Amino acid sequence: MNEFARKRRVALVGTGHRGAGTWGRELLANCGQWVEFVGLCDRNSLRLERARAAIGTAAPVFTDPHAMLSATTPDMLIVCTRDDTHAEMIVAALEAGVDLLTEKPMTTTAEMCRRILEAERRTGRRVDVGFNYRFSPTAKTIKEVLLSGEIGEIVSVDFHWYLDVQHGADYFRRWHAFLTHSGSLFVHKATHHFDLLNWYLASDPQEVFARGALHHYGRAGPFRGPRCKTCPHASICDFHIDIGRDPWLDMLYEDPSREDGYFRDACVFREEIDIFDTMSAAILYESGVQVSYSLNTFMPIEGHHLAFNGTKGRVEIRQYERQAWETPDEDEILVMRNFGAAERIRIPHQPGGHFGGDLALQRMLFAPGATDPLGQRAGARAGAISVLTGVAAVESASTGQPVKVKPLLDEPNAA
Numbered sequence: 001m002n003e004f005a006r007k008r009r010v011a012l013v014g015t016g017h018r019g020a021g022t023w024g025r026e027l028l029a030n031c032g033q034w035v036e037f038v039g040l041c042d043r044n045s046l047r048l049e050r051a052r053a054a055i056g057t058a059a060p061v062f063t064d065p066h067a068m069l070s071a072t073t074p075d076m077l078i079v080c081t082r083d084d085t086h087a088e089m090i091v092a093a094l095e096a097g098v099d100l101l102t103e104k105p106m107t108t109t110a111e112m113c114r115r116i117l118e119a120e121r122r123t124g125r126r127v128d129v130g131f132n133y134r135f136s137p138t139a140k141t142i143k144e145v146l147l148s149g150e151i152g153e154i155v156s157v158d159f160h161w162y163l164d165v166q167h168g169a170d171y172f173r174r175w176h177a178f179l180t181h182s183g184s185l186f187v188h189k190a191t192h193h194f195d196l197l198n199w200y201l202a203s204d205p206q207e208v209f210a211r212g213a214l215h216h217y218g219r220a221g222p223f224r225g226p227r228c229k230t231c232p233h234a235s236i237c238d239f240h241i242d243i244g245r246d247p248w249l250d251m252l253y254e255d256p257s258r259e260d261g262y263f264r265d266a267c268v269f270r271e272e273i274d275i276f277d278t279m280s281a282a283i284l285y286e287s288g289v290q291v292s293y294s295l296n297t298f299m300p301i302e303g304h305h306l307a308f309n310g311t312k313g314r315v316e317i318r319q320y321e322r323q324a325w326e327t328p329d330e331d332e333i334l335v336m337r338n339f340g341a342a343e344r345i346r347i348p349h350q351p352g353g354h355f356g357g358d359l360a361l362q363r364m365l366f367a368p369g370a371t372d373p374l375g376q377r378a379g380a381r382a383g384a385i386s387v388l389t390g391v392a393a394v395e396s397a398s399t400g401q402p403v404k405v406k407p408l409l410d411e412p413n414a415a
């Protein structure tokens, strides 16, 4: 029987916002003709039941991923748990002979990257990493412009990502705020950006020199409480949120928190927060390209500024996702030639998360006969290289020394 003559039997672990939403109900709406859920798993049984109803599936539910894998023998596992738990799920699926799609970051440490790559080699199964940004129409067009040779050989890149006081703060309300769970935003968030760079440049990072600081959240804050809902400073705190005003998050998290104490509105000023909120890195690529990268998390704008500087010209984009003024519902890529004319390429925003990137990624994975001429699908190696860039950045920011990326792929005692 042809691989696509029947629906792909998919199991999902991690039924939080991303699992229940993008990889649950949106996946069925977008690709339901090719996909069926055969199992859902979350260690929080209350969230799990709510997610099953929201997704609209009758698939059996499990609180143990290993039990789900052996009971349902899926074709594919989708991993949407907390970042530091991905490796355990990925290796278990590979060893059960199951292909998988993991949310980014693939994992959070060099040791876990090595374990995943070894398990993939040993089992011969396939790992896909959900780098949805590669799939936005704008990223695809930038890749095409770079491949056209229009700006000559790329020599440097300016890449600056801005998270605003809503989205940026959200990372400080939850587990992302702790190095041990997210690897820091150099891993959790920047994995997207480092992956985009690796894909755009078709080269691997060689060495990273980074800096990081905590200027605004955590112990830098003026006061603190355990969570917004019960906070005595609610009336004077700019970061106060009322979770009840978001019916989706309220449904998935608020009542289920009585099972595991996982609140969506924990205080952004908790003393114990140990990640940076302000980061920069100088990255040297094996191709010789020099990258200036930064990530800021309490800005009045959400979006990014990106420019490729080549021997014959420059490609530039300023993408705004949220800002205090009106912007058109499109991106504009500027292609500038040295001593020549500039061209504006306008790309309308597409529906769906990440300007259409989420839906395009899903169709690439599940639509029969999908082709991949630009190499947008990302495997475990791409997942690892982008994580290791972040791991190197954290180490560099801590030691003040540049850190080489590739040696992190080798076993510590390997010759």
Ligand SMILES: NC(=O)c1ccc[n+]([C@@H]2O[C@H](COP(=O)([O-])OP(=O)(O)OC[C@H]3O[C@@H](n4cnc5c(N)ncnc54)[C@H](O)[C@@H]3O)[C@@H](O)[C@H]2O)c1
Pocket (backbone or CB within 6 Å): 013, 014, 015, 016, 017, 018, 019, 041, 042, 043, 044, 047, 063, 065, 079, 080, 081, 082, 083, 085, 103, 104, 105, 130, 132, 188
């Ligand atoms: N690609 C993107 O743009 C994008 C966007 C948002 C989130 N993400 C990624 O998706 C993943 C999930 O994000 P989220 O915001 O939904 O997180 P979340 O913490 O809200 O949800 C994760 C769920 O996994 C469950 N879980 C955790 N450990 C588990 C375990 N060992 N076994 C079973 N269940 C377990 C939790 O109970 C929770 O319900 C993260 O890796 C995140 O980085 C990616």
